[in-house]
Amino acid sequence: MRPYTVVGMSGTTLAEWLRARDDAALVALLRARPDLATPPPADTAVLATRVGSRASVARACEDLDTLTLTVLEALLVLDADQRPVAVEEVRRLFDVDVRPAVDVLRARALVWGDDAALSTPPAARDAVSPFPCGLGRSVPGLADVDLGALGEDERRVLGALAVGPPIGQTKDAAHVVSSANARTPIQKLLARGLLVRRDSSTVELPREVGLKVRGDRPLGDVRTSEPALSILDRDPATVDSTGAGEALELSRHVEALLTGWSEEPPAVLRSGGVGVRELRRLAKELDVDERRAALLVELVVNAGLVADSEGAEPEWVPTTQADTWLAAAPEHRWATLAQAWVELPRLPGLIGQRDDRDRLLNPLAPELNRPGAPRDRRRVLEAFAALPHGTAVPDVDELAAVLAWRAPRRGGRLRDQLVRWTLQEGTAVGVLALDALTAQGRTLLSEGPGPAAKRLGDALPPPVDHVLVQADLTVVAPGRLEPDLAEDIALVADVESAGGATVYRVHEGSVRRAFDAGRTAADLHELFRARSRTPVPQSLAYLIDDAARKHGRLRGGAAGSFLRCDDPVLVTEVAVHPAAERLELRKIAPTVLVSPYPLAEVLDGLRAAGFAPAAEGPDGRVLDLRAGGRRIAPKGRRRSPAPAPPSDEQLGELVRLVRAGDQAATTAGGARVSVPGNLGAGPSATLALLQRAAREGRSVLVDFVDGHGTAARRVITPQVVGGGVLEGVDVSYGEVRRFPLHRITSAALVEHDAG
Structure with missing residues (x-):
């Protein structure tokens, strides 16, 4: 081209x-x-062709704000893609100074030339809008049209089309009409030539008529400045601590999800994702709504903590990375999840909606994939980051309007929804709190997960080493518990409510769970005596002792398995119970029963029948037979990390090579020479050119293929040419390099100082 x-x-x-x-x-x-x-x-001509291509122009327009984009459209209204336009012509269409916007367009090469002669690439009209500023195509003969003789109904039609777009669908355009047979307002306008018939059902308002109708507002309603944004000042420490609380809650919910899915992994739907029933069950188990449960599912998969087992009957199973995550400190747990959310190439906000074929969109469904989601999510968060720490944006609609003004061509039809979803999800993840960006969220955006984890650690209160036991058998943790204490309390009690202070409830089942894990009654009494800042109520002591009297009276071992008990009456009671027949229990002594089934299955069956057996090891001590949960190898992350942007040095080197390409094309005697297939076969034009450059001390623009098969280009001052090798100084780096001649694909002379 x-x-x-x-x-x-x-x-x-x-x-x-x-x-x-x-x-x-x-x-x-x-x-x-x-x-x-x-x-x-290769050179500036190639660069110019790319600059003016439709796809490249469309991409360049994505980052333009509303005013700058409107200035570009105004240039197209003035036909700057066909003739040079003075900046003064553009200014007359606006009530603000347009030169800063023109400078932005010029820096992106969407406009070129000086202020007296601005031009746009011809592809800009297709890339930006077929009807710039909502105006139709030009009919020069209507430049001086008089609209004074029009009726009110005709004016209404013109007014509606002048707002834009200038295209209208109507059956009145089916036949060519004249002033003699025109009956409807559209037919009258067609007869007057004030509307143009495009096809049998479409009419278009010419640009000149649209401008005349608009009067002193030729471009219509243009917002030339960014909309106002209401803000509130909040205490930064309160914002950070609130976000830290959400981070702990997020960690707790993910831990519960991993525990549950370790034991009962949900099936992978045939179409991918997690089913509605499984999502509802998860929400009920975590005591959260389905929207939060769906977000948790998306996070654990993107963080690599859960993956598709990809078997004959695939399931969503925790990976071995889940164990590493579970062993990490709370702040590092959060940083992993928060980073996974920021980089999530999907839109969880679509979950629960229906696609074009009226199918429900489930968590992890392929239809949620959006490669541009991380960019759009980060754009919303960076709007918060641009505000002072502690500044809240209470009106999400205002923020959506601001972001829409800053980049009206980004986000598509979900643009405003993306802003709302980001605020909701960011608050749930703890990156945002009280409508403001937390310090840890700000650090995550600018420095990454490691420093963000440290910042969250600073925001978290120090872990507490005590609990408050209440008379109603609840245990209050007045803050984040030390890891060992948290593990002990979670074993003997169930979470009843979470927040700044977590409330646990102790009951017979939870106490029995602690006994099953190997704790004794003495251990539990000591736990509450040593760790409670309030007196231990007598009711709790009675509960522990009563459960201890029932627990472990039956002892099981491997036979398959066996049961023993010092009380022959209890052994007989078990032997005659209906469950004994299913478990194939057989009395081998007055105090011993055996079964061919595994011990864990026997104990589960007896517990379901109302007994309270315990597992016994070879030394008679209680064993913890709880399943450790399934694990699979981690899968590759769903996202591909974005390549690092080139440095200014790399871009500068590329510019030098473009300049060298220009010089090679214009230097006398510097026409490009392609290298023959075998330089060693005899004299060749290329070999002669390289040898000439070495003799005269001139530079050569060399195209070659490196050892990895990648095409590259360098400006070289040859020193030695022979023996199948070109040896010379790389002008850009001042280093001596060697190039096998068989890898050189073309060469051209350039001026000595090129690059």
Whole structure:
């Protein structure tokens, strides 16, 4: 393709204008529009072709704010893609200074030329809008049209189309009409030539008529400044501590999810994802709503803590990484989950909605995949990060309006919803709190999960070493418990409510659970005596002792398994129970029963029948037979890490190579020479060119293929050419390099100081 040529007062083409820009401007262009640099352009003509391509222009417009985008559309209204336009012509369409917006467009090469002759790439009209500023195509003959003789009904039609878009669907355009047979307002306007018939059912309002109808507002309603954003100042410490509390709650819920799915993994749906029934069961077990449960499911999978087992009957099973996560400190647990949320390439907010075929969208369903979700989520969070610490944005609609003004072409039809979902999810994850960004969330965005974990650790209160036992058999943890104490209390009591203070309840089943894990009555009495800041109620002591009298009177071992008891009456009671027949229990002594089934199955069967047996080891001590849970190997993360943006040095090197390509194309005698398949076979033009450059001390632009098969380009000053090798100084780096001649694909002479 040839570079676009637009003849203006200076007769400058886009390629010529780019060639005249300094290196810093070209580096800034490549940074603002990274697609232009891949693959590296051979010269400025190639770069100009890419700059003006429809796809590249569309991508470049995604980061433009409303005013800048409107200025670009105004240039198209003035036909800057066909003729140069002075900036003064554009200014007359606005009531604000448009030069800063023109400078932004010029820096992105969406506009080129000086203020007296601005041009846009021809592809801009298709890439930006077929009807810029809501105006139709031009009919120059209507420039001086008089609308004074129109009736009220005709004016209403023109007014509706002038708001935009200028296209209307109507059956009145089915036939060509004249002033003699026009009956409806649209037919009258068609007869007058004030509407243009595009096809049998479509009419279009010409640009000149639309501008006339709009009067002193030629571009319509244009918001030239960013909408106001209401903010509140909150205590930063309160924001951080509130977010820290949410982080602990998130960690607790994920731990419960991993424990539950270790024992009973949910099935993977045939279409992918988790079923509605499984989601409801999880929400009930965690005592949360289904929306939060769905978010937790998405997080654990993206964090690598749960994966698809991919078997004949696939299930969602915790991975071995879950054990590492469970053993980590609370702040590191949170950082893993928060990072997984920020980088989540999916939209959990869609869960529960229906797709185009009226199918329900489940957690982990493939239809939730959105590669651009991390970018859009980070954009919302960075809007908070731009505000002072502790600043809250209470009105989500105002924030959505601000972000829409800053980038109206981003986000698609879900743009405003994405803002709401980000606030809801960010609050649930603990990155946001009280409508503000927490310090740990701010650190996560700027420095990563490691420093964010440390910042959260600073926000968390120190762990407490005591509990408060109440007379109603509840145990209050007045803060985050020390790890050992938290484990002991979780074993002997169940969480009843969580928050700043966690309330546990002790009951017979929880006490028996502690006994099953090997604790004794003395251990539990000592736990509450040593760790409770309040007197231990007598009712709790009675509960522990009563459960201890029942627990372990039956002792099981492996026979398959056996049961023993010092009380022959209890052994007989078990032997005649209906459960004994199913478990195939057989009395081998007045105090001993045996079964061919595994001990765990026998004990579960007896517990279901109302007995309270305990497992016994070879030394007579109580064994903990609780299952450790299933684990599978971790799978690859769902997301692919975004490549690091090129440095200014790398972009500067690319610009130098583009300059060298220009010089190679214009230097006398520097026409590009392709290398023959076998340089060693005899004389060749390329070999002669390289040898000539070595003799004259001139530089050569060399295209070659490196050892990895990757095409590359360098400006080399040859020193030695022979023996199948080109040896010379790499002009960009000042280093001597060697190139096998068989890897060189083309070469061209350039000026000695190129690059």
